[in-house]
Amino acid sequence: MSDARLADLAQRLPDLRLLTDAADREHYGRDWTRRWTPAPLAIALPSSIDEVQAIVRWANKHRVAIVPSGGRTGLSGGAVAADGELVLSLERMNRVLDFNPIDRTLVVQPGIVLQHVHDAAKSHGLIYPLDFAARGSCSIGGNIATNAGGIRVIRYGNTREWIAGLKVVAGNGELLELNRGLIKNSSGYDFRQLMIGSEGTLGIVVEATLRLTDPPPPSQVMLLALPDMDALMKVFGLFRARLSLQAFEFFTDLALKHVLLHGAQRALDGDHPYYVVTEFDAPDGSAQDAALAAFEQALEQGWVTDGVIAQSEAQAAALWRLREGITESLAPRQPYKNDVSVRISAVPAFLHEMQALLTHEYPRIEVIWFGHIGDGNLHINVLRPDDLDEASFIAQCEHVTKLLAATLKNHGGSISAEHGIGLVKRAYLESTRGAAEIALMRGVRQVFDPLGLMNPGKLFQ
Numbered sequence: 001m002s003d004a005r006l007a008d009l010a011q012r013l014p015d016l017r018l019l020t021d022a023a024d025r026e027h028y029g030r031d032w033t034r035r036w037t038p039a040p041l042a043i044a045l046p047s048s049i050d051e052v053q054a055i056v057r058w059a060n061k062h063r064v065a066i067v068p069s070g071g072r073t074g075l076s077g078g079a080v081a082a083d084g085e086l087v088l089s090l091e092r093m094n095r096v097l098d099f100n101p102i103d104r105t106l107v108v109q110p111g112i113v114l115q116h117v118h119d120a121a122k123s124h125g126l127i128y129p130l131d132f133a134a135r136g137s138c139s140i141g142g143n144i145a146t147n148a149g150g151i152r153v154i155r156y157g158n159t160r161e162w163i164a165g166l167k168v169v170a171g172n173g174e175l176l177e178l179n180r181g182l183i184k185n186s187s188g189y190d191f192r193q194l195m196i197g198s199e200g201t202l203g204i205v206v207e208a209t210l211r212l213t214d215p216p217p218p219s220q221v222m223l224l225a226l227p228d229m230d231a232l233m234k235v236f237g238l239f240r241a242r243l244s245l246q247a248f249e250f251f252t253d254l255a256l257k258h259v260l261l262h263g264a265q266r267a268l269d270g271d272h273p274y275y276v277v278t279e280f281d282a283p284d285g286s287a288q289d290a291a292l293a294a295f296e297q298a299l300e301q302g303w304v305t306d307g308v309i310a311q312s313e314a315q316a317a318a319l320w321r322l323r324e325g326i327t328e329s330l331a332p333r334q335p336y337k338n339d340v341s342v343r344i345s346a347v348p349a350f351l352h353e354m355q356a357l358l359t360h361e362y363p364r365i366e367v368i369w370f371g372h373i374g375d376g377n378l379h380i381n382v383l384r385p386d387d388l389d390e391a392s393f394i395a396q397c398e399h400v401t402k403l404l405a406a407t408l409k410n411h412g413g414s415i416s417a418e419h420g421i422g423l424v425k426r427a428y429l430e431s432t433r434g435a436a437e438i439a440l441m442r443g444v445r446q447v448f449d450p451l452g453l454m455n456p457g458k459l460f461q
Contacts, residue, residue: 008062029087038081065453077422124212221279232373258368313344315369339416361396366385420459
């Protein structure tokens with residue numbers, strides 16, 4: 001190899017798969033964001049913890065930055081390698097290592113795809129309850145790095161609730177075993193929780209012990225049409241009081257338009273400004289009766305204008321596609337994305353301010369928004385017009401994001417609900433975290449990664 005550093009790495013680890021072709025560097029050097037030109041030094045694909053440790057020690061010797069890489073489905077630039085970093089892809093570390101029926105845990109490597117975790121848990125009569133539209137491509141390591149939430153947070157919470165233990169290679173190459181699957185552990189700082197959501201800036205997750213749980217009871221899915229934004233929280237409050245909700249997701253008529261163009265099938269006649277997909281426990285007929293009663297009450301109040309309840313698994317899947325297919329349908333337009341959250345009680349006031357802001361600042365730009373209304377998480381997608389060059393578009397979006405961050409700060413919200421900070425949102429971190437808190441975060445990073453080699457440029461400026 002022409003690069004002496006890579007030659008040294010190959011000599012240390014002769015069995016390591018190392019990619020240097022331009023096509024590979026472009027492929028592995030970016031995530032779903034497309035704002036940065038990939039320019040990694042090379043791609044390392046270790047197959048063991050020992051190899052990961054050796055790579056990190058090599059990086060310390062040569063002062064080479066490392067960008068951990070999983071499914072690269074992130075939307076914040078967290079897996080981008082644009083400045084000569086070594087991409088450390090964990091896709092070959094993708095196996096289930098152990099199942100413990102007593103502890104009801106599954107030990108997995110970080111590169112395993114979420115769908116395969118679901119399949120493994122199901123084979124033992126249990127579930128790993130976190131779920132995302134990208135389940136077929138996102139990896140557990142990436143989910144942990146961003147504390148991903150998804151469509152069932154209302155029932156099961158975020159990723160951190162389901163991580164019983166971690167093995168992490170810190171920035172100096174040391175292997176840390178964190179919590180060891182314990183339910184109770186009051187023996188000092190819980191570094192496991194510190195690693196969750198750290199976006200690879202403190203170390204590299206090389207093994208995870210996942211908690212499993214019982215499958216939920218049979219469920220039913222409803223699609224509701226709503227006349228206005230104010231009805232969203234009213235319908236949510238009504239259905240949450242009457243039913244045991246697993247999910248409560250909303251989207252707008254503009255979002256529906258794109259999903260239908262992408263191949264989904266319309267489920268309700270006519271056009272409506274807002275839609276809700278909700279799923280609820282239905283172990284017997286009484287739950288459906290309660291759902292229909294709630295719908296009738298909402299109809300009388302003018303909070304909904306139409307609705308349908310799925311009569312089969314196929315119909316339920318078709319209703320869910322209207323919500324889960326939004327991101328994929330927008331992907332060809334490479335939208336500028338915001339992923340924000342506020343407390344559920346703050347949602348109504350924030351929605352009005354956000355809508356007014358977006359309408360004022362994007363008078364001729366299409367904005368698609370949807371989200372997990374039951375946990376206060378909204379996804380905003382801004383689509384670039386054909387006659388606006390990319391640089392001007394990004395500049396306008398960043399101006400609006402600065403205003404949005406200020407609005408979120410006033411409501412005690414977060415500029416990143418579940419996709420991380422990465423490169424995209426680091427300028428707005430102070431809207432969510434105070435100066436003293438950010439200083440402590442920097443100090444923590446210095447402890448775990450003294451040379452600053454773990455995913456540099458992400459999270460902090």
